[in-house]
Amino acid sequence: MKAPTTLIIDDEPLIRLSMVDALKAVGYDVRAAATGQEGLQILNTNAIDMLITDLRLPGMDGLEILHLCKQRSPRTEVIMITAHGSVDTAVEAMKRGAYDYVTKPFSMDELLLIVDRVARVLALRQENLLLREELEDKFSFQGILGKNDRMREVLEKIKLVAATDSTVLILGESGTGKELVANAIHRNSPRRDEALIKVSCAALPESLLEAELFGHEKGAFTGALRQKRGRFELAHRGTLFLDEIGEISPIVQVKLLRVLQERQFERVGGTETIEVDVRLVCATQKDLKKEVQQGRFREDLFYRLNVVPVRLPPLRERREDILVIAEHVLQTRAARMNKTLKGFSHGAQELLFRYSFPGNVRELENMVERAVALGRQQEEVQVWQLCGFSACPYLGGAPQEACGFCSEGLTGKRDRGEASSSLAAARDQFERQFIQSVLGRVHGNRTEASRILGMSRKALWEKCKRLGVSSGRTEHDEG
Ligand SMILES: Nc1ncnc2c1ncn2[C@@H]1O[C@H](COP(=O)(O)OP(=O)(O)OP(=O)(O)O)[C@@H](O)[C@H]1O
Ligand SMILES: [Mg+2]
Known part of the structure; x- marks a missing residue:
């Protein structure tokens, strides 16, 4: 993978130049700016993978640059340069999304060590992205x-x-x-x-x-x-x-x-x-x-x-697609709303998996869109953000009649927020995956699957129905 494109913002010419030289020497593509304003202009017009910025700058300071950078280009990783003795600010910067910090005075070797670590994270992410695209190719066609x-x-x-x-x-x-x-x-x-x-x-x-x-x-x-x-x-x-x-x-x-x-x-x-x-x-x-x-x-x-x-099968008969579609909608809508969300919480995943979706994919899309609107930056999507009711039983409120989850009685069966931690839920999860893998191996032949699983066809069919596993081919197909 190519070395990350890096932007350095520092008002002290000597330090700035030394950093540029050090990074260029190990093969990085480097841009540099003396002020936050100048740096943001570069960020706006170039794809920057890594940003190294001084905390103390005339005009716009490092924290503000970090904030604007994360808004405009959430995937850019930021390394903050802080003055000796300002650890508090460094911690604050990490809380706000900086990847790491380096304290002045620092040696170029020290800096390169951190930069190298970030580069490895970026490479891994790129690899995951490629992998995901490959998967999407296999499991998608024209959207x-x-x-x-x-x-x-x-x-x-x-x-x-x-x-x-x-x-x-x-x-x-x-x-x-x-x-x-x-x-x-x-x-x-x-x-x-x-x-x-x-x-x-x-x-x-x-x-x-x-x-x-x-x-x-x-x-x-x-x-x-x-x-x-x-x-x-x-x-x-x-x-x-x-x-x-x-x-x-x-x-x-x-x-x-x-x-x-x-x-x-x-x-x-x-x-x-x-x-x-x-x-x-x-x-x-x-x-x-x-x-x-x-x-x-x-x-x-x-x-x-x-x-x-x-x-086209209804969504409730292809539950393995629910999260795939939900994740995809989450990514696209979040990007449109300039948000970075960290996927769905366990509770939210469990609920999506169990809900019957009478409105199918359109209902799922609307639900996730609402969750993105209500979701908080850098956090996971919570159950109440999916259903949109702030007095959700998951937050200690009463069941909402107008809410699909509540009216199906899904929430009442579980402790708030800990949907997947009970033994029963864990067992369901395991059985679901196991049955799915057996059905996959026998190409959906239910007779064969029930033989391998040591249960009657009827029992298998009932279990599949309860767990929401699409139960393979029909009798007619098995011929
Ligand atoms: N398999 C899928 N993957 C991704 N998005 C999907 C999928 N199926 C449907 N959607 C999305 O769900 C929404 C509803 O789809 P569409 O309008 O094609 O449904 P429909 O069957 O025509 O519905 P209706 O009968 O109500 O007209 C659209 O936004 C569509 O992009
Ligand atoms: Mg239609």
């Missing part, structure tokens, strides 16, 4: 995160289907990432440079939806003052994403079927036949098969749409 087996299958499927023109039907509860998947498919398809047009079929009444999709001629209905092209025409050569397809009326269903069969349609009130080249991606929260059985959705249309189904 869709997921290390759960079913999610990885979904990601693989998306990659494959994106390259084709096949119609895709995305199924999943609210907030499971259906739109995210539609975006990913378009962006990875040969049509990526053309338009991706989105229509929410639930948002418009039947008559308007028809005109919206297929366009209308002038005077086709009251208010149709001029001819208008529909979304199918706008999506020509590109992709059309029909969200909440389960909501469309029988008339629109017929018209849609015809476009799918013949690639042709007429605008509302028109006679001219229009041909389009559109790739269709649809999504729904509804069980379309059931809609067909109950006569609300045309069977022929269902088969036309269901060419490649992509089923």
Whole structure:
């Protein structure tokens, strides 16, 4: 790894120059400034890994520089130079986030020792970052995160289907990432440079939806003052994403079927036949098969749409993804809000793991976003910051009815703040990991897993349900 880029701020020219020379001699890339102002300008325009600053400076002092540096560039490590006998200030500087300090007068060897230590920390961090990126590559695609087996299958499927023109039907509860998947498919398809047009079929009444999709001629209905092209025409050569397809009326269903069969349609009130080249991606929260059985959705249309189904599992059935997504959201939102947070406390992790997330990933995102807003610099995210109730049972308050955690009775079962220290919780944690690893080894085959674990299939299934482990393939799949 390359030597860290270092900035030295000291108003005494002799000391400043000696430090610059000493660091340059061992291969560091060094900048120098005589005042805080000058130093901050360099910090603003350069990526500085390490900052060495004198505490006592004319104008802005070292503590102030430390504060501004941590705000602007939280990853920069700071070494403070303090005067002999000002240990208190040095300790204060460390409390405020300085990595280390050196007391004047110091030898260059002394300084190099500290600098070398910081360099090693930076190198380790860089290594971790690379490792994490590698992991993310494996468990994510176009912003869709997921290390759960079913999610990885979904990601693989998306990659494959994106390259084709096949119609895709995305199924999943609210907030499971259906739109995210539609975006990913378009962006990875040969049509990526053309338009991706989105229509929410639930948002418009039947008559308007028809005109919206297929366009209308002038005077086709009251208010149709001029001819208008529909979304199918706008999506020509590109992709059309029909969200909440389960909501469309029988008339629109017929018209849609015809476009799918013949690639042709007429605008509302028109006679001219229009041909389009559109790739269709649809999504729904509804069980379309059931809609067909109950006569609300045309069977022929269902088969036309269901060419490649992509089923997104709810978050509660892929609990191993909760923390992965939560950590990712924490990092991105914190960076946006200029905060450095140290991940989630044990209690917070435990709660995230146990909560059922009826609103799926969207609910998780909102929760973490709130936690970032309420979180304190350089601290871990606490339970009450996730739920947003300052009178949380975790803080000794009464259960809050409006709080998802409280209403599920999760908090009441545990001591405040010590969610994972009880024997039962530790045992659950162990069992969860153990079962997950066995299921992983046998590729989700439950019969095989229950044999290895020495328990009946039913007992395993019940345990998986209680622990929130996705319990492998269904009987049908095992065939
Ligand atoms: N696997 C995932 N990894 C990361 N972020 C995700 C994932 N799934 C969903 N999200 C995020 O969750 C939010 C909701 O996703 P999206 O809007 O795609 O859900 P949806 O299924 O279309 O929901 P709805 O049915 O309510 O329209 C978005 O901000 C999205 O970026
Ligand atoms: Mg959606």
